[in-house]
Amino acid sequence: MSASHRLAAAPASRSTRAGTHLWVAQRVTAMILAIAVVVHLVTILIAVRGGLSAAEILARTQGNGAWFAFYVVFALAAGLHGAIGLRGIAAEWLGWRGRGFDLAWLAIGLVTGLFGIRAAYGLFA
Amino acid sequence: MVEGGVLKVSVWRGDAEGGRLERYEVPARANQTVLDVVTHIQRELDPSLAYRFACRVGMCGSCAMVVNGRARWTCRTHVKKVARDGELELRPLANLPVIRDLATDMAPFFDKWTRAQGTFQPKDSPDGTVPEEFHVVPPATPKRQAADAGIECIGCGVCYASCDIVAWNGEYLGPAALNRAWTLVNDVRDGARKERLEAVAGDAGCHACHSTQSCTERCPKGIDPSGAIAGLKRTLFWNVFGIER
Amino acid sequence: MRPDPRPRTHPTYVAFLVHRISGLLLALFLPLHFWALSRAIAGEDALEGFLRWTDSGTVKAMETILVVLLAAHLAGGLRVLALEFLGWRSAQKTMVAASAGIAFATGLLFLLNVV
Numbered sequence: 001m002s003a004s005h006r007l008a009a010a011p012a013s014r015s016t017r018a019g020t021h022l023w024v025a026q027r028v029t030a031m032i033l034a035i036a037v038v039v040h041l042v043t044i045l046i047a048v049r050g051g052l053s054a055a056e057i058l059a060r061t062q063g064n065g066a067w068f069a070f071y072v073v074f075a076l077a078a079g080l081h082g083a084i085g086l087r088g089i090a091a092e093w094l095g096w097r098g099r100g101f102d103l104a105w106l107a108i109g110l111v112t113g114l115f116g117i118r119a120a121y122g123l124f125a
Numbered sequence: 126m127v128e129g130g131v132l133k134v135s136v137w138r139g140d141a142e143g144g145r146l147e148r149y150e151v152p153a154r155a156n157q158t159v160l161d162v163v164t165h166i167q168r169e170l171d172p173s174l175a176y177r178f179a180c181r182v183g184m185c186g187s188c189a190m191v192v193n194g195r196a197r198w199t200c201r202t203h204v205k206k207v208a209r210d211g212e213l214e215l216r217p218l219a220n221l222p223v224i225r226d227l228a229t230d231m232a233p234f235f236d237k238w239t240r241a242q243g244t245f246q247p248k249d250s251p252d253g254t255v256p257e258e259f260h261v262v263p264p265a266t267p268k269r270q271a272a273d274a275g276i277e278c279i280g281c282g283v284c285y286a287s288c289d290i291v292a293w294n295g296e297y298l299g300p301a302a303l304n305r306a307w308t309l310v311n312d313v314r315d316g317a318r319k320e321r322l323e324a325v326a327g328d329a330g331c332h333a334c335h336s337t338q339s340c341t342e343r344c345p346k347g348i349d350p351s352g353a354i355a356g357l358k359r360t361l362f363w364n365v366f367g368i369e370r
Numbered sequence: 371m372r373p374d375p376r377p378r379t380h381p382t383y384v385a386f387l388v389h390r391i392s393g394l395l396l397a398l399f400l401p402l403h404f405w406a407l408s409r410a411i412a413g414e415d416a417l418e419g420f421l422r423w424t425d426s427g428t429v430k431a432m433e434t435i436l437v438v439l440l441a442a443h444l445a446g447g448l449r450v451l452a453l454e455f456l457g458w459r460s461a462q463k464t465m466v467a468a469s470a471g472i473a474f475a476t477g478l479l480f481l482l483n484v485v
Contacts, residue, residue: 194376
C-alpha cells in the first residue's frame with residue numbers, strides 16, 4: 001500500500017462540529033432536565049393536593065432566591081432542549097435543513113428560555 | 126401451510142421510474158424459502174423477473190429483499206415463518222435506488238462506507254511496508270471485544286434498508302458504515318482515528334441516530350450497529366473535552 | 371404514502387415515536403406554560419384568576435395528559451442516556467416497559483391528587 005492510499009486528514013468541517021455541539025448541548029440539557037423535571041413533578045404532586053392557589057405558589061417562590069435560580073436554569077435548559085429537538089423533527093419530517101434554520105432554532109430556544117425566566121421573575125419579585 | 130396448496134405472491138416489478146405489484150401463484154411446499162419462491166417465479170412463470178442471489182446459504186447477503194414489510198435474507202427466510210394466509214409480498218431493499226424489480230443499486234450504501242472512513246490504516250507502517258513484528262492484540266481486551274462484536278458484517282444492506290433515519294436524512298451514513306467505523310476506532314493498530322472520528326460526527330454521522338434500533342432488530346448476523354453508534358457518540362462526547370476514551 | 375407499520379413494531383421503535391411525539395407536544399406547550407405563569411407579573415389576583423380557570427374537568431384532563439407526556443419523555447430520555455453514555459444494551463426492552471409504567475403511574479398519581 002503506497003503513501004497515496006493514506007486517508008487525507010479532513011479538516012474539522014464547521015457543520016460536523018456544529019452537529020456534534022448541538023448533540024452535546026441536547027444531552028447535557030437532558031441531564032439537567034432529568035433532575036429538574038423530577039423536582040418539578042414532585043413539587044406539582046404535592047402542590048395540587050387540596051387545590052392549587054396563587055397564594056400557595058407565591059408563598060413558596062416569592063423572595064426565594066434558591067427557587068428563582070432553579071427556575072432560571074430549568075427554563076434555559078428546557079428552552080434549548082426543546083428547540084434542538086424541534087430542529088431534528090423539522091429537518092427529518094419537513095426537510096428544513098441548513099445554517100439559517102439552525103440559527104433560527106437557537107434563537108427560538110433562547111427566547112423561550114428568556115420568556116420562562118421572565119415568568120420565574122414574576123413569581124419571585 | 127399444506128403441501129400442495131398455493132402461495133399468493135405479490136412481487137414489485139419496475140425500475141427507477143416506478144412500478145407496481147404483480148401477482149403470481151406459486152406451489153406451496155413443506156420446506157420452502159422465499160428465495161425458492163422467487164426462483165420458481167423467474168424460472169417457471171416469468172423469466173423477465175430480475176433479482177439477486179449468490180450463495181443460497183446465508184453467507185453472502187446478496188439475496189436481501191423486503192418480505193412482508195421487513196428486510197430479510199430470502200435464502201434464510203422460510204415461507205412458513207412469514208407467510209400469512211399463504212400471502213407473500215416481495216419488494217426490493219428499501220432506501221436504495223432500484224435498478225430493476227428486486228435488484229437495487231448498492232453503490233450509495235458502499236459510498237457511505239467509504240465516507241465513514243471504513244478502511245483500516247496501519248499505524249505501524251504508514252508507507253505500506255510489512256512491519257518486523259506482529260502487533261499483539263489480546264482478544265480479551267475491551268477494545269478488541271468491541272471490535273470483534275462488529276467485524277462479521279458482510280455489507281448486505283438489511284440494516285440500511287431498515288433504518289428510518291436513512292429514509293428521512295439523505296446524507297446519513299447509516300448503521301453499517303458507522304458500525305464498521307466503530308470496529309476500526311477500537312482497532313489499536315489503526316492510525317486514522319482522528320480522520321475517522323471527524324467523518325462519523327455531525328448530522329450526517331452518528332449524531333443523527335435516534336436509537337430506534339431497527340438495525341439491531343433486523344441484522345441477520347446478530348450484529349448491534351445501534352450499540353456501535355452509541356459507542357461513537359460516547360467517544361466523540363469525551364473528544365469535545367479533549368479526553369481520549 | 372402512509373408508512374408501512376410492519377417493520378416498525380419493535381419496542382424500541384415505539385419508544386422512539388412516543389419520545390418524539392411527547393417531546394413535540396411538550397415543546398409546543400412550553401411557551402403557553404410560561405405565558406400562564408407570567409400572569410403572576412400582573413399580581414396575585416391575576417394568577418389566581420388563571421388558576422381558577424384551570425379548575426374545569428377538561429383542563430384537569432389535559433393537565434393529566436401533559437403529566438403523562440412529561441413523565442414518558444423523561445423516562446424514555448433516561449433510557450436513551452443509559453444506552454448512549456453507559457452502553458446499557460441488554461436491558462433496553464425492559465427499560466421501555468418500565469418507562470411506560472412510570473409514565474402512567476405518575477399520571478395516575480397526579481389524577482388522584484387533583485380530583
